[in-house]
Amino acid sequence: MANLANRAVIADVLMKRAATDSEIVVLCSDSRGSAALDPFFETYPKQAVEVGIAEQDLVGMSAGLAACGKKAVAVSPASFLATRSYEQARVDCAYSDTNVILVGISGGVSYGELGMTHQSAQDIAALAAVPNMRVYLPSDQHQTRKLMNALLDDEKCAYVRVGRSVVPDVYAEDDCPFELNRANVLREGSDVALIATGELVHACLEAAKALEAEGISTTVVDMYCVKPLDEEAVLRAAKGAKVVLTAEEAAPFGGLGSMVAQVVGEKCPRPMKTLALPDAPVKTGTKAQIFARYGLDAAGIAKRAKEFLAAAK
Amino acid sequence: MMRPLEELEQLRWPLRQQALDMVYNGKTGHLGGDFSVIDALIVLYFRHLNMSPEQQDDANRDRFLLSKGHAVEAFYAVLAEAGFIDVKDVIKNYAKDGSPYIGHPNHGIPGIEMNTGSLGHGLPIACGMALAAKMDELSYRTYCFMGDGELAEGSVWEGAMSGSNFALDNLCGLIDRNHLQISGDTEDVMKLDSLKERWEAFGWHVVECDGNDLSALDAAFTEAENTKGQPTMIIANTVKGYGSPLMENKAGWHHQVPNAEQYETIKGELKARAEEVRNG
Numbered sequence: 001m002a003n004l005a006n007r008a009v010i011a012d013v014l015m016k017r018a019a020t021d022s023e024i025v026v027l028c029s030d031s032r033g034s035a036a037l038d039p040f041f042e043t044y045p046k047q048a049v050e051v052g053i054a055e056q057d058l059v060g061m062s063a064g065l066a067a068c069g070k071k072a073v074a075v076s077p078a079s080f081l082a083t084r085s086y087e088q089a090r091v092d093c094a095y096s097d098t099n100v101i102l103v104g105i106s107g108g109v110s111y112g113e114l115g116m117t118h119q120s121a122q123d124i125a126a127l128a129a130v131p132n133m134r135v136y137l138p139s140d141q142h143q144t145r146k147l148m149n150a151l152l153d154d155e156k157c158a159y160v161r162v163g164r165s166v167v168p169d170v171y172a173e174d175d176c177p178f179e180l181n182r183a184n185v186l187r188e189g190s191d192v193a194l195i196a197t198g199e200l201v202h203a204c205l206e207a208a209k210a211l212e213a214e215g216i217s218t219t220v221v222d223m224y225c226v227k228p229l230d231e232e233a234v235l236r237a238a239k240g241a242k243v244v245l246t247a248e249e250a251a252p253f254g255g256l257g258s259m260v261a262q263v264v265g266e267k268c269p270r271p272m273k274t275l276a277l278p279d280a281p282v283k284t285g286t287k288a289q290i291f292a293r294y295g296l297d298a299a300g301i302a303k304r305a306k307e308f309l310a311a312a313k
Numbered sequence: 314m315m316r317p318l319e320e321l322e323q324l325r326w327p328l329r330q331q332a333l334d335m336v337y338n339g340k341t342g343h344l345g346g347d348f349s350v351i352d353a354l355i356v357l358y359f360r361h362l363n364m365s366p367e368q369q370d371d372a373n374r375d376r377f378l379l380s381k382g383h384a385v386e387a388f389y390a391v392l393a394e395a396g397f398i399d400v401k402d403v404i405k406n407y408a409k410d411g412s413p414y415i416g417h418p419n420h421g422i423p424g425i426e427m428n429t430g431s432l433g434h435g436l437p438i439a440c441g442m443a444l445a446a447k448m449d450e451l452s453y454r455t456y457c458f459m460g461d462g463e464l465a466e467g468s469v470w471e472g473a474m475s476g477s478n479f480a481l482d483n484l485c486g487l488i489d490r491n492h493l494q495i496s497g498d499t500e501d502v503m504k505l506d507s508l509k510e511r512w513e514a515f516g517w518h519v520v521e522c523d524g525n526d527l528s529a530l531d532a533a534f535t536e537a538e539n540t541k542g543q544p545t546m547i548i549a550n551t552v553k554g555y556g557s558p559l560m561e562n563k564a565g566w567h568h569q570v571p572n573a574e575q576y577e578t579i580k581g582e583l584k585a586r587a588e589e590v591r592n593g
Contacts, residue, residue, distance in 0.1 A: 057468065
């Protein structure tokens with residue numbers, strides 16, 4: 001199978017599912033090109049809705065469609081979807097319990113060169129704070145496919161954030177264990193526990209290999225389900241390790257790190273560190289340059305994990 | 314079941330009394346807006362809306378959204394009259410500790426479609442509902458009532474664009490144009506002049522009517538039903554606090570709770586209006 005960006009996988013899943021499910025309705029806010037949804041709009045025009053550059057209307061209309069039996073999928077850049085229409089997500093989707101899947105594309109620092117206006121560093125914290133809203137950051141194309149299919153099979157709202165570019169595989173097409181809301185433990189070690197979400201899962205796997213080479217035994221957990229957080233997986237990882245680090249392509253407050261810290265602090269205290277973007281506008285660069293700058297690439301994660309482990313001893 | 318207008322002329326005073334009882338007993342609420350919009354609710358629910366307790370799961374039921382959700386006491390009174398809920402239960406429990414009858418519409422209450430009250434949300438949701446009917450080739454209509462102060466919310470105008478863009482002639486909005494919001498006259502807070510022209514410019518068919526005249530409201534809803542190719546917006550010119558001279562046209566009654574003396578005054582005023590109707 002061709003290596004696809006997660007956004008393209010979502011478009012592909014929607015195309016395939018719409019072939020047999022006329023209740024699926026896809027809505028875009030002048031974002032169908034970025035979402036790789038042009039083929040969907042051409043193939044299923046009666047199940048495709050273009051609202052123009054109007055994210056509040058996008059999510060409100062999605063909720064109205066869902067309240068009338070549709071499986072509404074609203075696809076828009078994560079930066080705008082998560083915050084411009086935050087109140088519609090909070091009230092019209094989560095509070096009114098409508099079957100809306102919010103897909104935030106070009107998430108995190110996918111638009112690294114475009115500045116903070118186009119980056120979504122606060123989306124995880126914002127959406128995870130809403131009761132009845134689920135938050136998912138799949139780590140690769142295979143998991144994205146399974147996640148989208150699972151979400152189209154249930155009738156609850158969710159926020160899914162994916163990046164713009166192709167990302168390295170964490171799984172294989174025929175080896176992608178998936179259970180909704182259950183994290184995957186990708187490797188187990190006894191020194192460091194790395195709990196990551198989204199595109200940083202792969203970086204953590206690479207970091208774990210580097211740490212292993214230096215004799216540091218490392219657990220890596222793919223917490224694609226930030227909410228509901230798989231507490232059992234967090235505790236299992238923490239209990240087996242001396243220190244816990246989280247990694248996320250997001251601002252440092254209120255996201256995966258904060259949520260894991262609450263669980264670890266209450267139920268299995270360990271020295272804990274959050275690896276994240278800064279609480280400041282991100283300095284311009286490609287995603288790779290930004291990750292390297294802020295220590296979120298494999299080398300940076302390995303270095304900080306090693307230092308943190310040493311300091312904890 | 315469509316009820317005669319003569320019957321509704323009598324009904325509108327005791328239903329206001331029920332809203333008053335909810336607010337007085339619950340010690341919170343929005344009586345001014347309740348009293349301005351309740352006539353439109355009565356005409357809609359008892360002469361136009363195809364929705365009854367037996368139809369709650371019918372995919373082809375008409376949909377109603379009270380976007381100006383703070384007028385929920387009027388909504389509860391009308392829902393109770395329509396048989397969805399028990400008005401005595403609402404009056405006893407409204408806004409009480411742990412009550413399901415909260416100060417804005419909640420879909421946990423029979424007859425209420427969505428949680429509303431954060432202003433500016435209703436119209437986009439209503440557009441989605443109306444579009445769903447078009448997609449499914451169902452005949453149901455969707456109604457959305459808004460306040461005039463609410464029109465300052467940008468999302469209203471996003472919904473306005475969608476309504477005409479998708480030619481949602483199964484969608485009917487209504488603006489409770491009472492000219493008052495919390496801070497005072499709407500024209501002093503944020504101008505809404507040329508309101509009819511604004512909506513027409515957004516591609517809507519617009520009907521202006523006396524929003525406290527049941528016959529005029531009835532004709533407006535009928536005109537909306539007969540309008541094809543575009544959605545209709547009814548600008549219902551109302552009086553805030555209508556029916557109670559104590560409250561009429563006073564911004565303070567947006568969310569003021571009457572004291573015992575004021576309660577008795579308003580009660581007397583409503584009783585007098587009811588007697589006027591009875592005496593012809």
